[in-house]
Amino acid sequence: MNMSQTIAGRPPAARRRPGRGLTVGLVIIGLVILLRAFAPQTPADTLADTARDFVTLSISVVIESLPFVFLGIVLSIMVQIWLPEGFLLRRLPKNPAARRVVLSLLGMLLPVCECGNVPLARGLIAKGLTVGESMTFLFAAPILNPVTIITTQQAFGWDSGILVWRIAGGFLIANLIGYIYSRHPKPESLLTPRFQDACALGDHHDAADGKIKRSAGLFTKETSAMLPALFIGAGLAGLIQTAVSRDVLVTLGSNPVWSVLALMALAFVVSICSNVDAFFILSFGATFMPGAIVAFLVFGPMIDIKMLALLRTTFTAKTLVQLTLIVALCSAALGLAINYVV
């Protein structure tokens, strides 16, 4: 089955002239460096203090997060392209509950970013996993992920149990979802008729292209999906920190109930990659209660605007509503419980 022959209209010239793309790329990089070199080096007083702080805070989130985003993408590329497929799937236990547990932990061995999650989940379904089991993987993998755990630990350390409850909450919710949907009589009705995925390299290209080219392509796809959300999130963090009055933040953040709801709403809107969302929410760490932070860190990676858009290509709208409901209620319960006890 040589899929490349089925592609129509693909200019063969593009494959034989890497030099042209390379030149374009190097020229762009050169221009950018020149831009930086000729930009003023010392802060002029043209910007108001508040605006300058907004820029400084946003830039700090970007510069802090960018290396971890790149790390996540590199690991994701290595897993998707360089790891033998199906290697781990043959070793899953037979018992359904145990399978779900192992699948939740699979994210530790197959670290992929949010964008890589969905095609990987699709691939898992193709290799024989049930819909419920792939849901468990889909919801656990963004949180039970080495880069995510590292950045959460760097941002919050071990205090207030934020890291522990993020991991435990993600694990429990993913397994709960998997259990519920394993009881569905017709799992195929949960999926959309046509699988369309923005992120996967067209499968028909796989066999023909070399691994390096696929890595580069995957890099392009992942960055295009994640970096805009990162920059928007960073800008939003800076904006909230400078524009919203401190009184409002403190009033909202120190109320045990409203803080949870506010941060869950923020998590839904800000679709920042789970690898680095800890750095984003750190700016609220001083004013918001720990339960709200945990709710953000658990709800955000599972359900947000971008994730829903991605999942919509795989699951039906009704399924997504049900999933959102359960995940939201579980996150809220976890956050409120932590606020009550800690």
Add this chain to the structure above:
Amino acid sequence: MSFRRLLRRWQGALLSIVGIVATVWLGVNGQLGLYIHPRYFVFTMVMAVIAAALVVAAFALVPAAEDEHELLDDGGGRWAWLWSAGSILIIVSATVGLLVLPPATLTTATVAKRDLNGSTSNLTQSEADSLVGGDYSTFTVRDWSSLLRQGAGEDFFADKTATVTGFVTPDTSDPENVFFVARFVVACCAVDAQPVGIPVYYPGWQDEYPIDSWVAIESGFDTNPSIISEETIALVPSEITPTDQPAQPYVY
């Protein structure tokens, strides 16, 4: 149409370039300390280099635009231009913010937003106790302000000399006579920076030392001569030396 697809495919690479060049430039100029904790310097630079290699490989190997199999959300043809406009807006503002505007540290506006000498930024009692009897000339703004907050009385400060560097921020209770020599305390990243400061009594400081300028002070403590100020103990220096902003303006 193809521009839209081109943009959608390459927006990631463009944003990566902006981020990588900004990071490497800051790193080469030693200004990374303005934004992140020193423990991340090496990791950040290494990842920037690896990502740069991947970006170059992407430009070289990946075809400029893909065909119909790759479309996302194409049923929304009316709103498609909005996504493109949004992408362009993000790229332009990222370029302006990261590349055009000069690197800067946080200013007094953030001091006003956050709690100066709030409880989260100061040392705990036991940490402050372990400071006592140490080498006072190495104490930072944070050490001194923690000792002040713990309630170590005037008798403790009577024979001590503080050698500190910080930026100037006004005392809200007596802005004409008292200012704080302040620094930001950073636990992980600049985004959670909390300000700490020591009050300094120097009437008319506004004429000589603008807000947010950096000064070095070596002086002893005394009862704050200002009656309206809320601070009871302050530095009463005879001279203040303006300095440059240090490469690592935050206290960790």
Add this chain to the structure above:
Amino acid sequence: MTTAPRVRTRFSAVPRAPPGTIDRMNRESSAHAAAPEPAAAARSVRLAARRFRRLFSATVAVLILLVAGLAVANFKQGPRLASAEINLEAAVARGNPRLLLTANQPLAEVKAGQVTVSPATEVSTSVTDRALTVEFAGILRYNTVYTVTVTDVASTTQSATSTLDYEFTTPDIDIYALQRDSRVGDAGAKRPDTVRRTTLQGRGDGDIVFSAPRIQQYVALENHLAAVTLAEDDTATLEVVSFAGGENVQVPVPSAGVIENLAASPSKHLIAYTFTSAPAAEGRRYDRTPFVYDLTEYSGLPAEVTGVDGLPMTVMDLGFVPDSTSLVVQNAGQTLFLIDMLGDALLTPLGEHDEMRGFVPGTRALVVADPDQGSTIDLADGAVTTLDLASSLLDGSAYPGKLVLLNEKGRYARLFLQETGDINQLASLIAVTDAGDSSVAFMPASDSSRVRDFCVSPNGQYLAVETIPAAGLGDNYPTLPAFSGMTTSLVDLDRGTSSRSVSGFLPDWCA
């Protein structure tokens, strides 16, 4: 069969599925379906669907109840105590110690009336963000379990209130005493004098921290002990002993002579004394010249404290202001001066008074005495307040002796000598008087013993009383002579009992 059948869905390509897989699966499922009747299969699917719906609804319902319940619980719960901090050492040494209670939410204002402390102590409160600072009036007692309860604590965002409570135990304090030993040892030489250290809660006399053939007096610092020792010819040397071990340091004195009025400021590592040259000594003559020695200074030389215009001073008495680098001296003309030992050592005159009598515990108020009255001088601003003390129950019936103020509100302890049946013997009594009440706090156990001196602990809770037994023999030391068998009793002023005593005299409180 508990799991739903494996799903094979059609998408555009399945990379690894071998050809014909889909057809085979379709045949399998249709083979499955063909075996039972179509109606039964449909019914089992409907049952499964209903079970799923029930499971889903039940889960959602449980979750909603959980969330609602937790929300209500959170609304009803007030702030909780996250941490508490207090400097226990400072709480028994200095006035107005502060307890910092940090809650998990920003707090609304807390009034002093909401705070209950047991044992009862006046407090004042202040709230900043999440921290509640409780400031105790006065100094805390030693070895006491304090329980602080704050009721009706609310956060700024909710109206629910809660109670915060915290318990802490104040530490013990060291008691030093000097034992002069006139007995002759086995080798025929006089046994050495010793300085011993014990604690209030301990038993017995404690461990020896310093011993020398003849110790005149000593002062205790945080990690050191400074002592004046006498040689056979009564020449004085000043030695500093470090508790951490190491060599004893001899503080240089200008020549042979007499060292008196040894005083210390422990937190500042300073000691002060007066030096008088011996008649036969050569060089400059010193007459009760005050010196100050800084233990932390590397040069290791004591500095002479000069008087007005840099001229030498003759000093009758001196003492450090508690916890500071300032020295109060009384010169030969009975003028009191306050000297800040830092920097230029400027002198501030405090007026002429007969006698300086120490400080009111926990304050910087110096007690001075004149023939007709006593006063306190507040060293912060120099204000002189005449003492208006309540009369004691022994006022008419006994001869009044030394008076010591116990707190700023006029509570005092006074030594009285009362005539007894035997005209050669006067009974010693110490009476404690304040605005409401006057009672005898201490009487020596035996009628024939007498009280030589007494002083108050730094926190005003105990009196240390030196008693001389009737059979005591004088030791004939040139300065600060004492008697054999002297004991120091510790009187608990709250209970009026004396349950602890150590052998020796000159407790470090009296220095």
